[in-house]
Amino acid sequence: MPKPSWFNRLSIFAGLAFLYLPIVVLVVYSFNASRLVTVWGGFSTQWYTAAISNQSIVEGAKISFLVAAISATLATVLGSLAAIVAVRIRRFRGHHVFNGMLVAPMVMPEVVMGVSMLLMFVTLGIDRGPVTITLAHATFTMCFAAVVMQSRLVELDPSLEEAARDLGCPPFVAFMKVAVPNMLPAFVSAWLLSFTLSLDDLVISSFTTGPGASTLPMKIYSQIKFGVTPEVNAISTLILGVVVFGLVASRIVSRPSAKSSLAV
Amino acid sequence: MQSYVSIENLSKSFGFFTAVDDVSIGIGKGEFFSLLGPSGCGKSTLLRMIAGFETPTSGAVRLDGEEVTDVPAHRRPTNMMFQSYALFPHLTVGKNIAFGLAQDRLARAEIRQRVSDVAEKLQLTALLDRKPQQLSGGQRQRVALARALVKRPKVLLLDEPLGALDKNLRTETQHELVRLQRELGLTFIIVTHDQHEAMTVSSRIAIMRQGKVLQIGSPAEVYETPVSRYVAKFLGEANVFEGGATRRSGNDLAVESAEAGGSVFATAADHVSTNGRFWVSVRPERVELARQGDGLEGVIEQFSYAGSGRHYRVRLKSGATLDALRVNLGAEDDLSVGDTVFASWMPQAARLLAD
Numbered sequence: 001m002p003k004p005s006w007f008n009r010l011s012i013f014a015g016l017a018f019l020y021l022p023i024v025v026l027v028v029y030s031f032n033a034s035r036l037v038t039v040w041g042g043f044s045t046q047w048y049t050a051a052i053s054n055q056s057i058v059e060g061a062k063i064s065f066l067v068a069a070i071s072a073t074l075a076t077v078l079g080s081l082a083a084i085v086a087v088r089i090r091r092f093r094g095h096h097v098f099n100g101m102l103v104a105p106m107v108m109p110e111v112v113m114g115v116s117m118l119l120m121f122v123t124l125g126i127d128r129g130p131v132t133i134t135l136a137h138a139t140f141t142m143c144f145a146a147v148v149m150q151s152r153l154v155e156l157d158p159s160l161e162e163a164a165r166d167l168g169c170p171p172f173v174a175f176m177k178v179a180v181p182n183m184l185p186a187f188v189s190a191w192l193l194s195f196t197l198s199l200d201d202l203v204i205s206s207f208t209t210g211p212g213a214s215t216l217p218m219k220i221y222s223q224i225k226f227g228v229t230p231e232v233n234a235i236s237t238l239i240l241g242v243v244v245f246g247l248v249a250s251r252i253v254s255r256p257s258a259k260s261s262l263a264v
Numbered sequence: 265m266q267s268y269v270s271i272e273n274l275s276k277s278f279g280f281f282t283a284v285d286d287v288s289i290g291i292g293k294g295e296f297f298s299l300l301g302p303s304g305c306g307k308s309t310l311l312r313m314i315a316g317f318e319t320p321t322s323g324a325v326r327l328d329g330e331e332v333t334d335v336p337a338h339r340r341p342t343n344m345m346f347q348s349y350a351l352f353p354h355l356t357v358g359k360n361i362a363f364g365l366a367q368d369r370l371a372r373a374e375i376r377q378r379v380s381d382v383a384e385k386l387q388l389t390a391l392l393d394r395k396p397q398q399l400s401g402g403q404r405q406r407v408a409l410a411r412a413l414v415k416r417p418k419v420l421l422l423d424e425p426l427g428a429l430d431k432n433l434r435t436e437t438q439h440e441l442v443r444l445q446r447e448l449g450l451t452f453i454i455v456t457h458d459q460h461e462a463m464t465v466s467s468r469i470a471i472m473r474q475g476k477v478l479q480i481g482s483p484a485e486v487y488e489t490p491v492s493r494y495v496a497k498f499l500g501e502a503n504v505f506e507g508g509a510t511r512r513s514g515n516d517l518a519v520e521s522a523e524a525g526g527s528v529f530a531t532a533a534d535h536v537s538t539n540g541r542f543w544v545s546v547r548p549e550r551v552e553l554a555r556q557g558d559g560l561e562g563v564i565e566q567f568s569y570a571g572s573g574r575h576y577r578v579r580l581k582s583g584a585t586l587d588a589l590r591v592n593l594g595a596e597d598d599l600s601v602g603d604t605v606f607a608s609w610m611p612q613a614a615r616l617l618a619d
Contacts, residue, residue, distance in 0.1 A: 162317055163350035165337045167364030167415065174338075181354040 030233035037228045047234035060219035063130055064199055071137035072194035079145030087153040105143045113140055114207030128210030136208040141194035152186035185253045192250035196243050268293035268451055269419055274323035276309050283309040285475035296445050296452045298462035301472035307455045315421050316340045328418055343417035347424040349408035351396035357407050358392035364415045382414045402433050422454040438464045459499050471495050492619035496545045503586050504545045510538045516611040519544055525582025526560050529611040536616035543617040550613035551588040559608030564601050
């Protein structure tokens with residue numbers, strides 16, 4: 001491989017700085033002792049203490065994690081079923097439309113999704129709150145879960161299940177005994193991705209929430225209206241930590257599966 | 265004769281495409297039977313219908329006298345070795361082999377006994393705790409075989425079982441398969457596109473093309489007496505010339521062939537009419553090349569050294585080509601490209617083909 005030129009190095013550096021410098025600044029200032037966000041007053045973890053003892057923030061975090069966990073579970077189950085249909089049954093009437101509709105929410109404007117879901121909940125007369133946020137999150141993260149599952153299912157040798165049937169398993173047992181264990185990493189990966197997406201969502205949550213049900217991003221956003229405090233930096237850094245953990249874990253979990261499918 | 269595996273007028277269509285077209289084959293107990301043909305000829309579909317993975321459009325499959333056409337795969341007394349081996353990546357070699365026995369809810373002690381027996385037979389004992397990813401191609405192939413054999417199926421089905429192995433390992437494994445099959449006395453049905461493999465392992469071969477069976481017979485039968493030009497050329501090599509006016513002397517025929525540019529010889533023992541269109545087929549190894557004498561005159565156009573033999577391509581005066589193979593007996597090669605040669609063969613070396 002040729003050595004990168006100084007131009008390559010510079011553009012990589014500039015690109016990475018553009019992407020991550022604001023985050024670095026955020027993290028650094030979350031350890032700022034000063035009350036003023038932009039003035040460095042020495043190292044301190046006081047804002048973390050302040051954040052986790054802030055009742056409203058903790059309440060928001062609880063809702064966020066609960067919503068993320070439940071919606072990610074729903075999304076993974078539904079997404080897996082959709083992926084199985086798309087990969088295994090493949091050539092049914094309207095499969096192109098089905099595949100398109102499966103991934104469309106990925107590029108659909110969040111505002112549009114938010115409004116449409118709000119309208120639906122109002123029309124159906126469902127009281128808005130954590131439940132509606134959860135349903136909305138499950139809906140928009142499902143497509144991501146489906147895509148993750150789909151890519152794993154495509155790699156999974158269909159003769160594995162045939163082999164299980166050949167050795168005496170009825171079709172459903174063959175699926176449970178052979179396909180499911182081999183999809184496990186993808187399940188975890190899809191769940192973590194959905195969880196992460198749900199955790200940091202602001203737009204759709206705002207549309208589908210009701211009184212008393214504010215997620216963490218909503219709490220942060222409303223605090224920002226009164227000015228950025230170092231406390232917000234601290235909470236954001238914590239969320240960042242959770243998200244990075246989720247993404248890294250999802251990658252680590254899905255990696256061995258790629259290796260074993262190559263070997264098969 | 266009552267066949268052990270009997271395939272009766274079996275057809276399978278996918279939409280407008282007919283993969284298997286009215287195939288009937290009877291396979292005896294303890295046979296090593298090959299389904300041979302190019303890719304897309306329907307041989308795999310036929311095997312999958314015997315295994316129960318495909319439902320025939322029409323026709324029937326009988327195993328040991330019992331009709332199994334509508335019996336699902338998991339209740340058939342057949343086991344299959346898949347082309348991709350289909351080893352379960354999440355289970356160890358031992359658990360892979362035991363999978364079918366555990367599914368049948370056999371006693372643990374018996375499962376252990378049978379797994380260790382088959383592992384010993386296939387030299388897998390040291391690998392039982394490994395995962396399939398940690399095995400070489402040849403080892404995986406043996407695990408797949410063990411997993412299918414351990415259930416003691418009435419019929420073992422093998423779908424291109426050696427396709428992923430390199431040539432030396434293939435040859436070795438072919439002999440191993442034949443040895444196992446004899447030892448166990450099982451009925452094997454193998455699908456392959458490799459004619460050499462089919463000839464080496466089988467007791468009988470069915471040659472398939474476009475969903476139909478063209479010929480069934482022992483390797484020697486199909487090689488020596490092919491029913492058509494296609495079969496002759498698919499099984500090894502053949503020089504084929506269209507025949508014309510024929511003179512007979514005893515059992516020998518002298519056939520005028522415009523294509524070959526002269527008289528070619530054949531034996532009359534074949535029951536092929538020389539009135540309509542017919543062809544004379546001769547294998548390259550039966551063609552003799554001489555610098556002078558009788559025969560078809562031509563010029564050596566190509567030469568290739570294949571170790572065990574020397575392969576010559578001769579451009580005949582008529583413009584047709586003729587392949588000749590001289591077995592390498594260690595003698596000095598006295599022919600080279602550009603030499604004029606005369607090609608001839610014994611009448612009994614050539615066959616008449618009607619198609």
